[in-house]
Amino acid sequence: QIRQRFDAMLAAGALAEAEAFAEIPGALAGTASKAIGVAELARRDPETAGRLRPGDPQRILRALEILSVTGEPLAALQRGAGAPLIDAGSALTILLTPPRPLLRDQIRQRFDAMLAAGALAEAEAFAKTPGALAGTAGKAIGVAELVEHLAGRLDLDTARDRAVTRSRQYAKRQETWFRHQFDGGRLQPTEQLDADIGKVLQNFKFSKPSGS
Incomplete structure (x- = not known):
């Protein structure tokens, strides 16, 4: 599943995104990458971005990964949560x-x-x-x-x-x-x-x- 997810990210244009990101001065140093992630999530999934703290890069990155792989905002997927996978x-x-x-x-x-x-x-x-x-x-x-x-x-x-x-x-x-x-x-x-x-x-x- 990890391999499939990464393949899906590549198919969705992850390589081009990484290339463009690396060309931004200071992007790979940490601070700029966080700001870019916050701005990108706010643009593509404002509902989730509004719930997350700007200083929480792990959850922000996870939300962006879900967008890249599924094409659906995390907020929309959470609203459509169905029955649990395992019956208690x-x-x-x-x-x-x-x-x-x-x-x-x-x-x-x-x-x-x-x-x-x-x-x-x-x-x-x-x-x-x-x-x-x-x-x-x-x-x-x-x-x-x-x-x-x-x-x-x-x-x-x-x-x-x-x-x-x-x-x-x-x-x-x-x-x-x-x-x-x-x-x-x-x-x-x-x-x-x-x-x-x-x-x-x-x-x-x-x-x-x-x-x-």
Whole structure:
């Protein structure tokens, strides 16, 4: 689907748009690209543009992508939303919730592995790209901390600890979101996970979707 979407964007003239955009002074540096995106969305889908913050480039870009691929404004597609893809009565949600100490330790191990695999050199190369730190990728967890270290404002241990702390905070927000979204069974990953899931399935009675 990703390949098909990109092919559709090319067929819709994405290459010509990119060429014209690259010729605009400063466009690829970040600030100009955001302003151009806001103006383009306001022209082609004013309703969606009016709902989005100008400082939210991710959603603005997504709305423009939908326009390019479907030919329909996002606002119009949202108004025509139909039935959910999965009938709630015929679905079972299972949320895997690892113990908090295990999750915290795995987050630390993952960041240490990233450092060992060359994350510091990658952050250095990224920071040298004009406008990179002002874009969405520049807000990724760990980027700012490593760049601060490279600039001599943090030692590596402090940068690592801050990045790990931010990752743990993000994981906590995810857990909160999951709890509010899913009412299904909650399982902690164990060696008996397959058996545990089997027990949940045995106790779950599937109902037929409405109209079937």
